[in-house]
Amino acid sequence: MSMRLDHGEDALGMVHDINVTPFIDVILVLLIIFMIAAPLATVDVAVDLPSSNVERQPRPDQPIFLTIKSDLTLALGDITVSRDSVQLALDAASKNDRGQRVFVRADKKVPYGDLMDVMNALRTAGYLKVALVGLEMASSR
Numbered sequence: 525m526s527m528r529l530d531h532g533e534d535a536l537g538m539v540h541d542i543n544v545t546p547f548i549d550v551i552l553v554l555l556i557i558f559m560i561a562a563p564l565a566t567v568d569v570a571v572d573l574p575s576s577n578v579e580r581q582p583r584p585d586q587p588i589f590l591t592i593k594s595d596l597t598l599a600l601g602d603i604t605v606s607r608d609s610v611q612l613a614l615d616a617a618s619k620n621d622r623g624q625r626v627f628v629r630a631d632k633k634v635p636y637g638d639l640m641d642v643m644n645a646l647r648t649a650g651y652l653k654v655a656l657v658g659l660e661m662a663s664s665r
Contacts, residue, residue: 611649
């Protein structure tokens with residue numbers, strides 16, 4: 525004995541309910557994307573950096589100072605050198621020891637790009653140990 529439960533109607537009727545499951549899935553995916561991307565979009569972060577209290581390292585017996593003057597001329601020690609002869613002058617001062625640290629001093633008025641040009645010239649010459657020299661601030665303790 526068989527029964528039909530659709531009461532003899534062969535055509536299915538239109539369902540007028542909205543299926544919100546795909547909509548909720550899309551919203552949740554967008555929410556996760558924004559939760560990940562929002563912290564990455566923050567560019568300006570205010571940070572109060574601590575001051576350095578590291579012990580000063582001992583100064584070498586004969587340090588090599590490369591000075592960039594305000595008129596962008598270079599001096600190795602007290603001797604003025606051209607940008608083309610920096611490598612030769614450094615080789616003579618370090619006795620061809622490219623593992624020695626070169627202390628770079630620059631005037632406050634020297635643009636950052638010119639300082640980077642000198643540092644790139646040092647790297648090209650093979651002097652990879654470069655220290656930037658600055659004035660020490662008096663401690664407020």
